[in-house]
Amino acid sequence: MTDQRWPAALAEARLHVVSGKGGTGKTTLAAALALALAAGGRRTLLVEVEGRQGIAQVFDTPPLPYAEQRIAVAPDGGEVRGLSVDAEAALLEYLEMFYNLGLAGRTLRRMGAIEFATTLAPGLRDVLLTGKVKECVGRTVGDGRGGRGRVPLYDAVVLDAPPTGRVVKFLDVTKAMGTLARTGPIHSQSEGVVELLHSGRTAVHLVTQLEDLPVQETLDTVDEIHEAGLPTGAVLVNRVRPSRLPATALTGAATGAGPGTAGLRSGLEAAGLFLKDEEVDGLIAETVEHAERVQVEAAVRSRLDAAGLPQLELPELAEGVDLGGIYELAELLREQGVR
Ligand SMILES: Nc1ncnc2c1ncn2[C@@H]1O[C@H](COP(=O)(O)OP(=O)(O)O)[C@@H](O)[C@H]1O
Ligand SMILES: [Mg+2]
Incomplete structure (x- = not known):
């Protein structure tokens, strides 16, 4: 049976981008979505890119370092890992990968050159952040059968993305690259990011509440997403109260x-x-x-x-959202077809 609230195309997505007007529940629902997608013994990664430590707060864990850490276990054994991406660390990691700059990288950090580089080139910060997300989506591990087969490390990656006002600019790597590098490793890496973000492996979900402004922003952003050629996902209607x-x-x-x-x-x-x-x-x-x-x-x-987008509904939790609330919301997402 297919549930149109979560159509088959969304079940195929590997990268779930969650945006919405500030305060509507992006972090809360990104966390619940990562947990819902981990059900059935799967492994998901919840990523934040704005250094707010929202994930640690929601899961009641110490601040996340720039390293993937297990933050929750789904009721039937699935696992959610969390990652707080920091643009400077991503730049160092990136330089290391392409130029083998171990020592030089440390020197760069000391000199504050990183900050210099990221403030100098507008858009570079976003390209680094989305680049790291893409690396997580594409990462593979041995299939555990001793052969050479490899499988994706994560069944799904959920991105707690910037709010509606900034998300399309954030995801529109092509535009950012136009003003950055036209050749070289940053350029080819970004081509991979563009390819992922504009493919069926990505879905951009929008969280809203049933109020004028959030809904208006949602509708405006749907148009922007379409104009940028990015794939829309579902509208997550949050904090629904009964009549x-x-x-x-x-x-x-x-x-x-x-x-x-x-x-x-x-x-x-x-x-x-x-x-x-x-x-x-x-x-x-x-x-x-x-x-x-x-x-x-x-x-x-x-x-x-x-x-005309698929819609899912999540209720207002009268007691506020604690860790138990995240599990409750995840279960409600599952009931509405999330898989
Ligand atoms: N379904 C809900 N029921 C009750 N409170 C909620 C619900 N969803 C979010 N909240 C609360 O609303 C506030 C903002 O949520 P948050 O996820 O941080 O939003 P955002 O990341 O969009 O800024 C938080 O205090 C959160 O606990
Ligand atoms: Mg948030």
């Missing part, structure tokens, strides 16, 4: 045309609840607010639907 009113009562409630204080009071008294006037008024105000919110949600939802 507590029957559809028929919504419009009336939103416009305040409910039963009124006296009507509500008699209804409550019939149910054995005796409240003060201001308590009844408080309830009415809350109901109006709730009804208005549900109406806004319905409106932005239909705008989202028009974008």
Whole structure:
């Protein structure tokens, strides 16, 4: 059975880029996605590129060094590793790889030349970060059968990416390269990055909440992603709260045309609840607010639907998101077809 919320094409993706308006839940859902994709004894890597140590916070571990570390175990034995990529370390690693600059690299670091190089060339930082991500996606290990066969180290890599305002520029390596090197190892490495990012092995997911601004940014970013020729993934609708009113009562409630204080009071008294006037008024105000919110949600939802992308929904966790919450969200992603 195929679930259109997570179509077969997404199950093929090896690199899952997670963006969204700031604060909508990118880090939270990138973590839950990495955990969901690790189910069934698989191995995934969760990568952050902005040095905020958000992954360590979410998984309640010490700050991540620039090295892959196991940060969580999926219920049936899968494993999530975490990596905090730092552009300077990536540049050194890169120079080392191509120019064998062990000692020179250390000297460079001492001289602050790295900072110089990365501030000098706009875009170089992003190319280094995406280059490292690509290296992780492509890394292989022996297949464990003693022969020469090799298999990917990671079944999937999940990138906690920059927010919607910056993500397309971040991923549009071709543009950055136009102003950097036209030949040489950085150039050929970046060609590999471009190839991966524009292929079916990548999916760019967008996290949103059912509010005007995040949804508008999501829709704008979908257009930008398409224009840049990058592959869109799913929209992850986060912090969804249930509607507590029957559809028929919504419009009336939103416009305040409910039963009124006296009507509500008699209804409550019939149910054995005796409240003060201001308590009844408080309830009415809350109901109006709730009804208005549900109406806004319905409106932005239909705008989202028009974008035609697969959608997954994650609920508002009333207790906030602790480690258990990440497992809960991962399970809900699995139930919606994530694999
Ligand atoms: N489904 C949810 N339910 C409750 N709180 C959430 C949920 N998703 C995210 N949050 C909270 O919202 C805040 C922002 O989430 P975060 O993942 O850090 O966003 P971003 O990475 O986009 O800035 C955090 O405090 C997080 O715990
Ligand atoms: Mg974050």
